[in-house]
Amino acid sequence: MKRKMPTGFCLLLGFALWGTGCDKKPLPELVSRAALAPTPPMGWNSWNKFQCAVSDSLIRQTADAMVANGMRDAGYLYVNIDDCWELPNREDGHLKADPAAFPEGIKGLADYVHSKGLKLGIYSDWGKATCQNKAGSYGFEATDAKDFADWGVDYLKYDNCNIPSLSEQEKSYQKMRDALAATGRPIVFSICTWEFKDWMPETGNLWRTGGDIHDEWGSMVGTIDNNELRTSYSHPGAWNDPDMLEVGNGGMTDIEYRTHFSLWAVMAAPLIAGNDLRTMSKETADIILNKEVIAVDQDPWGLQGVKVSDDGQGSSVYSKVIQGANSRAVALFNRSNLYASITAKWSDLGIASGPASVRDLWTHQDLGVFNDSYTVAVAGHGTVLLKIVSQAK
Numbered sequence: 130m131k132r133k134m135p136t137g138f139c140l141l142l143g144f145a146l147w148g149t150g151c152d153k154k155p156l157p158e159l160v161s162r163a164a165l166a167p168t169p170p171m172g173w174n175s176w177n178k179f180q181c182a183v184s185d186s187l188i189r190q191t192a193d194a195m196v197a198n199g200m201r202d203a204g205y206l207y208v209n210i211d212d213c214w215e216l217p218n219r220e221d222g223h224l225k226a227d228p229a230a231f232p233e234g235i236k237g238l239a240d241y242v243h244s245k246g247l248k249l250g251i252y253s254d255w256g257k258a259t260c261q262n263k264a265g266s267y268g269f270e271a272t273d274a275k276d277f278a279d280w281g282v283d284y285l286k287y288d289n290c291n292i293p294s295l296s297e298q299e300k301s302y303q304k305m306r307d308a309l310a311a312t313g314r315p316i317v318f319s320i321c322t323w324e325f326k327d328w329m330p331e332t333g334n335l336w337r338t339g340g341d342i343h344d345e346w347g348s349m350v351g352t353i354d355n356n357e358l359r360t361s362y363s364h365p366g367a368w369n370d371p372d373m374l375e376v377g378n379g380g381m382t383d384i385e386y387r388t389h390f391s392l393w394a395v396m397a398a399p400l401i402a403g404n405d406l407r408t409m410s411k412e413t414a415d416i417i418l419n420k421e422v423i424a425v426d427q428d429p430w431g432l433q434g435v436k437v438s439d440d441g442q443g444s445s446v447y448s449k450v451i452q453g454a455n456s457r458a459v460a461l462f463n464r465s466n467l468y469a470s471i472t473a474k475w476s477d478l479g480i481a482s483g484p485a486s487v488r489d490l491w492t493h494q495d496l497g498v499f500n501d502s503y504t505v506a507v508a509g510h511g512t513v514l515l516k517i518v519s520q521a522k
Contacts, residue, residue, distance in 0.1 A: 212263065251285060
């Protein structure tokens, strides 16, 4: 699969990358977007675990947990409040936080989150009401954007419920994009319409490529397959979003959660945790805090990985070009229920034949130097994630 990358990005790199191409996006636009989200955003969102049970105390406790458990230092910076923070109706033309749940409003909460070295995210909807029938932003884009900026918001997830007309969707998202820009505050713009449309990469910093993920194997795998279709649109400042992480919420095994995290990293997806960070297990922490896997996701070249082989029986190989001469992050993914022997071939990865070093990013072990390919037995529903670096002269 050929990937299109913006001309400006290719010029910034200064050389051609295997498997990439360039389109005609102007350099100044790319630089400004890349400055806002140079790598996929990392953080936490309240919805997957708590849904409408959001409050000031939950957000503060979550921010405290992110500092204490090492997430902040690992790069998870955004603490995002999803739906239900606001009242069903506006007051004096403005959105208002539910005073029972957020007695200090959003500004006081933002100040607290910022004091922890973190950033605050918030939620709204381009429709007349949110998905949970709270006040939406339709017709109030400039007002809401200014309020978000005044409160100290750093990230906006913008949903797609209770809309007046689908024909207004693109224009409404662009209105909010422009309103956020007009505030002068850098606010990451996350588009959530549950499907990809080709205007999104010019409008948001990230955009959902499909429907809501659920904490189950079939949903997670379907999300991977759908996100893969949009590989060519992803680049620094603008990211395909397969949805938030379910790691640690209990619906999958730890093996399956490692697959979840591995493929999100290879796909250069936003890493937005969705579990209760205050009580997570060591096994969950070991997954979402794996610095070598996070480094794959946060690689500064910002290239989304692609599937380079598939045996049609459930075994596939994904390859992501990463910084460094002839370096690849490689996921050997087993969809089947049983162990499978999976081979990564250098020819599929686009690196030279001959010797290459192989490192396992989950076991943190250098496995040695191998010629032309590497084969490993992968557990059912498991993924082996490798860093492979060609040693060829």
